Amino acid sequence: MASTGTLFLIFAVTFIREGNAQNTFVNVNCKENVGQYGQQSLLECIVQTTSEASDIQIRVVTWRRQGADKPALVFHDGRIDPKSSFTFAEPSWNNKNMNVSVLIPNTRVADNGRYTCMVMTNSGDGKGEVNLKVTAKYSEPIISSIPEKITPGSNGELTCETHGGYPKGDIRWFVNDNTDWTKSSKMEVKGAQDGLLHLSSKLPLLHGSIFSKYTCIVYNATGGKEAEAVFIPDPEVEGRKASNGSESTSKVVAPVVVIGSLIVGLLLALLVYRRRTRKARRPSTAPLMDGHTEVSNRDDEESGAQEMDGKQQNIV
Known part of the structure; x- marks a missing residue:
């Protein structure tokens, strides 16, 4: 010493x-x-x-x-x-x-x-x-959700975590077609005993505004992309949404089908009725005996009519 x-x-x-x-x-x-x-x-x-x-x-x-x-x-x-x-x-x-x-x-x-x-x-x-x-690469990020199953009708929260990196990097959020949603998140930085850093970012989810895809991307201190993770809402939730949509559609379609059937039935009944009415009104197509018979019948009708007129005059 x-x-x-x-x-x-x-x-x-x-x-x-x-x-x-x-x-x-x-x-x-x-x-x-x-x-x-x-x-x-x-x-x-x-x-x-x-x-x-x-x-x-x-x-x-x-x-x-x-x-x-x-x-x-x-x-x-x-x-x-x-x-x-x-x-x-x-x-x-x-x-x-x-x-x-x-x-x-x-x-x-x-x-x-x-x-x-x-x-x-x-x-x-x-x-x-x-x-x-000195630089250290961040680990692959992991996304967790609260609640475990995200539903469209309730609030929730996504958390993206990565560790083992240095110096301080950044976590950014993107939704659907790569729309930057980072401003809605909040990131926290913690140091470990070895000097490496742990990054954690929380993204709140509001009911009625749940997207179909969330992407968490980790960037290093120089702005270079290092790793990413993707979160997709629970498929069962999507299935329930689809089934609810089909149920709603069936509720609308069923009455329409019933009403349509009634209208078709009424139209068919009306068509049959008109056909029967036309047949009832159509004159007989049976052939006449001959021309003399037809003339004789007409003479008989005229003489009968004259006799009726004579009777009416005598009564008067």
């Missing part, structure tokens, strides 16, 4: 001294990087020297994350501090290797941040900075 404290004191004094002096021989150039949670991440820094410097040898290298209590890697006096959590990216690294990049073996959310790489050589000192952005 005493040797470590002495080493830190030497570093501090050395960098304060070098910070007050002009150094044009050594530069440390670093590149920004993105690290994936649970995987290996690279912090890349290269020492560059001017042509005036020759036979450069590195004496001290220290990597530190801003805000951390201890450095992540320390090289001093020809050896690497065994307590360092990082390793050099070059497996056979030595004090003449200008590639001072380091590897993070198992990236955590706590590794997210800005790092400083300070290098002391026999020709001068330099410092570089690099920012590590």
Whole structure:
């Protein structure tokens, strides 16, 4: 512990001294990087020297994350501090290797941040900075409903949940033909002990406005789509709605069929009655005996009529 404290004191004094002096021989150039949670991440820094410097040898290298209590890697006096959590990216690294990049073996959310790489050589000192952005992909979302069966005539609520992501993402809701319904929802963010985040979004459902399809989509911090889930109201509810519709239709159709049958029956009866009436009024088609008989019959009718007139006159 005493040797470590002495080493830190030497570093501090050395960098304060070098910070007050002009150094044009050594530069440390670093590149920004993105690290994936649970995987290996690279912090890349290269020492560059001017042509005036020759036979450069590195004496001290220290990597530190801003805000951390201890450095992540320390090289001093020809050896690497065994307590360092990082390793050099070059497996056979030595004090003449200008590639001072380091590897993070198992990236955590706590590794997210800005790092400083300070290098002391026999020709001068330099410092570089690099920012590590740790990301973690969110899990497949799960949608649950309250009540368990959503009915058109009652209120309800859908909840979409996803976890294991970083940094803070977003949950959006879409209904039917991809109409954005996110404004009606409310999202909550919770952190776990490992620094990963849990997202939960609640979407209230009002009776009379139940859609046929709900889609929950998870987006990462940069706005990229990561995963989605679909919720469709209970098929039994749809079946009941369909059956209720058919029952209503049958209630309307049945009286119409009965009335139609009565009208058809009345029309048929009327048609039969008219046919019978026409037959009753039609004259006989039996052939006459001959022309004389017809004339004789007419004479008899006329004489009968004259006799009736004579009787009426005698009575008068």
